[in-house]
Amino acid sequence: MWGRLGACGAFVLSAFSVPADEPIMNMMPRWDKGWGLQLIDEYRHEGDLLLGNRTAYSGFTEDVHLLHFQGVYTWDRSVRLTYKLPYVLDARREMPDGLGGKRVEHDSGVGDATLALPLKKYLNLDGRSGSWTFKPMLLVPLAGDDNYEIYDNEWGVGIGLGYEFEMHRLAFVSSVSFWAYENEKPSESHLSLDLGYNFSARGTNGTLFWETDYHHEDDGSETLLAGPALYWNFNDTLHMRLEWKHDFHDRQGTLDHGNGDRYLLSLGIVF
């Protein structure tokens, strides 16, 4: 049975999650005619090959190293345009070869780009500032077309909604989004909840977050991942973010990797 699954595994689409956060650090620029660039170095490691709730192949790993090139321009403070272009530096996964062994597959190159138009409604209250966001999104296929692809080279459309606020010490960010794709790739829903504590140190400031994400695909796949993130504002121009998320619950509707961790280092500049 596992041999048959292994053969099927060669053709499964690799699940990926479109990052919900927008440049720069999901915060800036809030001002008219502002712009920024962000570079994210992402590494993720998945420990097992899953099917449904069970581990189909223990120790069959996947390691993915990505760079994300992102940018934002704000015409009016309530209208932003963002782009996100991922580049797969190296992706490696182990799949069953049908003979009881492992077959190693690789991927590299440009991924699919995401364009988004976040429309913001800001609120300024006594002691609290925040915004509501409505975000139409478009996934543009730029990736290659192989058996193993981190990005699936498909058109997709998405809609996102968000609510966030900050107080003197507290930061709260929430969002939901839905993606539908052109061909056989299952549609996806994402839910994100971040809670942060603002701090200042030596003329700089930052926020320590606890972030929780939930992803669902309509083939029955679902992942609950959570972990800490540190945002650091060095100065008005340079910003940094460190993030680690662990899969606390992973279920795969088709044979795919899971039970892993994700690490991100972001650097952003804003003007």
Add this chain to the structure above:
Amino acid sequence: MVVTGLVLASAKAADGDPDAKQEVRDVAALKRLKKRKGISLLYVKGLVCPSCAIGIRVKVGKLLFVDSARYKRGVDMDTKTQLLTVALLPGVKAETRSLSKAITDAGYEAVEWYSLERGKLKTHSFAVAKKSK
């Protein structure tokens, strides 16, 4: 537990952070005006986080009457009281209209500015200033 905490935090925020109450702000404004010279002092609604000040500095720092060599690009802020201190060039008065517009463009709301009259705090509303123009 997390959801309850968020709801409580949100409810508290809707009422305003106690640190940002008018009485607390007035005391802080009076103290600041007595201590610092050549400034314009304002209450900016929503200016609650250090990152919020970036847009304010980008927009306000460009105004011709602002002394950008003082503070950080001519701007200092207190996120507890939402008081914004703008450094003025020597002998120059602040233009409230352009100040208010710069703050709006930065994403926040300029509510009032303060002056000292015979050692007492006087509050001026930006809304009144707008209407009278």
